[in-house]
Amino acid sequence: MVLDKSAAEPVAAAGEAVVIPVVMAGSAADWPLGGEAGRVLGHEFVGVVERVEQPGAEPGFKHALVGQRVVASVSVSCGACELCRKGLGPHCRGRKMLGLPGAGGRDGCFADRVVVPTRNLHVVPAGLSDEVAVFAEPVASALHAKACFRPEGRPYITVLGESAMGLLVVQVMARLNASVRLVGTDPARLSLCDRWGVKQRALAEVGLRGDQDVVIECTGTARGLSTALGMVRPRGRIILKQAFTGGGAGESVPENVDLSPAIASEVEIIGSRCGNIADALAALARGEVDISPLVARRGRLAEGAALLAGVRGGYQSVLLAA
């Protein structure tokens, strides 16, 4: 559900920028059934900064960001709580997520204008197209999985699940000195790995041998976590990279997972969320991540909800022009 708030003049507080979205990306998760009253959704966008709210600025002073092409990190922190002061801004207790419904969100990008604190904005490098840069946020999240472990020797790494995140993470991991494979169930999506020179295997052909140093769970399902527990070696590590949205009704609740193997084998299970947008823009500018498999359809913002019909949640996005 696209909420059209374009008639309202956006209100920017001090230190916030008004940005005109040019290209936006959305997945099924951005259009929850029935919509969310009072909230503009969407958080993946490239936009141009129209103005920056700077109380006390000299008349005629132009902020350096005005006119720049930017992307945004989605987590808007307060800058004042004890976690922010410790440098843990993404975990701020008062954080608001761009385009997220509910109390933890603030208005997102599916509108004529979006208001974002300047500290959340990152200038897109010249030469990087809007249609690639728009995926900086999920690429940053994929890159962040690398920060969750220190490779020793030449580790065996399994990326589990051919979701959009799985496809990004496997490309990132393939650049490490490691034996990396993507394991999933959709032959067409698994075969994308051939293009990148990365190993891929069908889940049905892979034994749960407890021999992987690191398993990165990208299915977002309880079953995926159970499978990861069967694949990881004793004292190995499971990284949960995909939110538990589930593969369908009844599969979204991790309480269905028997965690006793994690105890018996002393497995580390850690969560991983957002990453560094600047790093993602740099990786995209160097051509290190192919985002083309993420794009299912293209259209205009006004057609967004209709375009998403039939797009698999968590697997592909629709690219929307303003």
Ligand SMILES: [Zn+2]
């Ligand atoms: Zn804070």
